[in-house]
Amino acid sequence: MTAYTVAIPARDAAATIAAVVRAAAAQQPAPARVLVGDDGSRDDTAELARAAGASIIAAGGGGLAANRNRLWRASQTEIVMFFDADAVPRPGCAAALLDGFADDRVGATGGRCVEAAAATFADRWRATHTPQSHGDKPLADDWMVMGLCGAFRRAALEAVGGFDERFATCGEDVEISWRLRRAGWRLSYRPDAIVDHARSDGLGGLLRQAWRHSRETGRALTAHGQPLQPLFALTWRALSPALRREILHLDAPAAGVTAANLLVRLAGLTAGAGRQQSD
Numbered sequence: 001m002t003a004y005t006v007a008i009p010a011r012d013a014a015a016t017i018a019a020v021v022r023a024a025a026a027q028q029p030a031p032a033r034v035l036v037g038d039d040g041s042r043d044d045t046a047e048l049a050r051a052a053g054a055s056i057i058a059a060g061g062g063g064l065a066a067n068r069n070r071l072w073r074a075s076q077t078e079i080v081m082f083f084d085a086d087a088v089p090r091p092g093c094a095a096a097l098l099d100g101f102a103d104d105r106v107g108a109t110g111g112r113c114v115e116a117a118a119a120t121f122a123d124r125w126r127a128t129h130t131p132q133s134h135g136d137k138p139l140a141d142d143w144m145v146m147g148l149c150g151a152f153r154r155a156a157l158e159a160v161g162g163f164d165e166r167f168a169t170c171g172e173d174v175e176i177s178w179r180l181r182r183a184g185w186r187l188s189y190r191p192d193a194i195v196d197h198a199r200s201d202g203l204g205g206l207l208r209q210a211w212r213h214s215r216e217t218g219r220a221l222t223a224h225g226q227p228l229q230p231l232f233a234l235t236w237r238a239l240s241p242a243l244r245r246e247i248l249h250l251d252a253p254a255a256g257v258t259a260a261n262l263l264v265r266l267a268g269l270t271a272g273a274g275r276q277q278s279d
Contacts, residue, residue: 002098004079004151006031007071008054009064013085014043016198020088021052024081027094032077036085037067045085063168068147072157080157084148087113087195096193097151103140107156107185108177110134110145111193117200125257126206129242132197139189143181147173149195156185171216171272178224203257207264214265218272228269235265 006024010017017036024034036049040061050056057074059067072080081097083089093111100109112134115127132146145152150173160179163172177187201209214235218228239262246255 002079002101003032003077004081004094004098005072005075005077006034006081006083006094007037007068007075008035008049008083008085009037009039009059009067009071010041010045010049010085011039011067012041012043013045014041014048016086016088017045018048018052019198020083020085021049021054023088023090024083024094025053027089027091029095029098031081031094033075035071035074037071039063039067062165064147064170065163065167065172066165068172069162069165072152072154072162075154078154079151080154081151082147082149083195084197086199087148087197088116089149090194090196093149093193093195094151096190097149100151100188100190100193101153103186103188105184105186106153106188107159107180107183108145108150108152109188109190109193110142110151111149111189111195112191113146113148113195113197116196116198119200120202121253122201122203122206122257125254125261126201129239129258129261130210133191134189136191138191140186142187142189144174144177145187145189148197149193153185156180156183159183159185167216167220169216170213171220174217175220175223178220178226182224206257207260210261210264211268214268215272215275218269219275220272222273228273231269232266235262235269239265 036054037059038046039059113132117123243258
């Protein structure tokens, strides 16, 4: 049986951290430890995580990639399994991720997320239009592993030097995925490794998230000499059909959000490329 450690980077996650820790600890097979990296939280994240059964690693306020590095380096197992602090793993999630390492060439295995929040229009829009999923079928050699639900072989992390700590908020998963692939590792995808995403947003939060993720993705891909045109095309194909349907059916609220999200994502990719070139 492969030993693994659950690692949860967290900042100001008091609303969700206990549920994530409890669900991670209840996985079968059980993790050796559940570690929470508290990145300078101003709320009760650390106390709630400790009460739920986690060990706390002080992350020092260095941002998301630095937090991930502290967590995996504090682990002592062959596999390190990351869940975001608002991503609650379903029963069977850990087992599915571990199954992805049957091939010794696999350096990381990713799962998918189901949007669990539906309190706001923005929550429902995100669940319908931008699911964090690579589809319903397993992939033996995926292009990236999403950070909110992904497991890494320790040897692979050591081989590439861990996460790039310039990525403080997001995009670190795209960046390390490219370095792992260039180092000869495969990335597998298991659609049966599911987390429920408990994040809830208003429209402003939805657009800010789209901007950050697109900007940092553009930055990560540009850093590795990858053209952004395919990602521009993918973004357009993902959202433009929904926009046309919403306009046709006179669904003005949805069409407005879809149009704004599409523009923000395309602008974010461009901004990310420019930011990388100035680094």
